[in-house]
Amino acid sequence: VPVVESGGGSVQAGGSLTLSCEASLDTFINYALAWFRQATGKEREGIAFLNTNGITRYVDSMKGRVTISRNNEKRTLWLQMNSLKPDDTAMYYCARAQQRGYLTPPLQASQYDTWGQGTQVTVSS
Secondary structure (H helix, E strand, O other), rough: OOOEEOOOOEEEEEOOEEEEEEEOHHHHOOOEEEEEEEEOOOOOOOEEEEEOOOOEEHHOOOOOOEEEOOOOOOOEEEEEEOOOOOOOOOOEEEEEOOOOOOOOOOOOOHEEEEOOOOOOEEEEE
């Protein structure tokens, strides 16, 4: 079941972007979802996680600057990013957990098995 990201682009430091991810209704009802990013030459990093029961987790480097949310009826996951920095430049990916039933959202990339193609975010200084 694919997930499809959109909403990336170029923005100046201090600006904001909202990324979107669309997937099937089954995905939104039954699976934890997350946003990861990967900058050139760096490992993939999880930044925001949302479980089916509404529990969220954020990577420390982006706490207070990002919000993950979902609307099951619209089958859309969002990542609102504010106060963007050049270090936030990366390809951003939406991902679905490989299993159902997590009590809290899984935090490791290895726990996600469905990935989108990614959407590029570029922050200039």
